[in-house]
Amino acid sequence: MRIAVIDLGTNTFKYILCELQDGKLVRLASDLQFVRLGKGGISDGRILQEAVDRAIHTLSDFKKQINRVGADEIVAIGTNVFRAAKNAEEVIEEIYEELRIKVHVISGEEEARLISFGVQHEINFEGEKGLIMDIGGGSTEFIICDEKKIYWKESFEIGAQRLMDAFYKEDPISLESQKEMYDFFDEELASLNEQISIFQPKKLIGSAGTFDTIRSMYEARTRETLTEEKNFVGTGIFNAMYQELLTLPRVQRLQIAGLISERVDMIVPAAISLQYVIEQVQTDRIYISESSLREGIFWQKHS
Missing domain, CATH: 3.30.420.150 (Exopolyphosphatase. Domain 2)
Structure with missing residues (x-):
């Protein structure tokens, strides 16, 4: 099974598309972009709209890359910036409405x-x-x-x-x-x-x-x-x-x-x-x- 995992971090967004071959993880595709989702807002507990726009642009590009190679599942994970932001739910909803990618926020x-x-x-x-x-x-x-x-x-x-x-x-x-x-x-x-x-x-x-x-x-x-x-x-x-x-x-x-x-x-x-x-x-x-x-x-x- 091919799985794409996207890590939505405070500074960078990155993904890997992997599958298991002979018990080993094999990376089929990957990318990293400096989205700076926390820029200008992390200390105040908010994600700014210009950062959300950068996030959607990057995730759209990631999704195209992943679809070109092919994945059975896409998992998107939100970390500290989503845990800390008061408007995280609105950001998650906007990402889903635009791209049909559901961001799952995990605890520290x-x-x-x-x-x-x-x-x-x-x-x-x-x-x-x-x-x-x-x-x-x-x-x-x-x-x-x-x-x-x-x-x-x-x-x-x-x-x-x-x-x-x-x-x-x-x-x-x-x-x-x-x-x-x-x-x-x-x-x-x-x-x-x-x-x-x-x-x-x-x-x-x-x-x-x-x-x-x-x-x-x-x-x-x-x-x-x-x-x-x-x-x-x-x-x-x-x-x-x-x-x-x-x-x-x-x-x-x-x-x-x-x-x-x-x-x-x-x-x-x-x-x-x-x-x-x-x-x-x-x-x-x-x-x-x-x-x-x-x-x-x-x-x-x-x-």
Whole structure:
């Protein structure tokens, strides 16, 4: 059975069209577009009409792509921006009236569970516990698990767009703003830090957009392609990239190989949140998973 899964995020919309071949997920088509559904409204709990128009345009294009290849089912999932918006129901209704695509809004806890389901099917945990981190625009999900079991999971409203709105006051970002973010994380992520102490995950695994960007920057910098066998970035190399992101102004960040213009701003607060978590886990590797929420939904349909 061919299933298309569309992830309607705060910053990006993306879909995969997959089927099962010999017990493995095979991607037949995919796309990602920067819709910025939360732009201008997420901090006030609303989705603006111009953002809805961008969403409908993108979803219409996705639907055409999916229909060209052919799918038995289309699943559209709304995440943090829909959970937070007061006008989410009206937006969902407008999308359905225009495109006959029904958006299903899931809780933060369910989002975390599905992310882990996708990652567990891809990453070799080698019998150890890992901490999965999925940085979105509106929320960031954390899951402590191994290849079979989830020990703890939580969704926090500290997505990159929210962090930008709250802390990104100067470019490049000031040391004062960086300290404010760290103080904020100490408070907001107290439960995460407690669970890290309890379960002591050995692997830090990143999924979704921020980590795709880190992968691209790493591959451009080292001319080395990450593979299934070597799917991590050392924290030493990450630290060099991190220092560039924090100290270079926007015009120079745009020149960084592997960093696309659509992520040139949001990568800064996202990288700071990642650096904070690296320090809590005390790891020297960031494993990068190609699988996340969409793949988790696919595997759930086949479980």
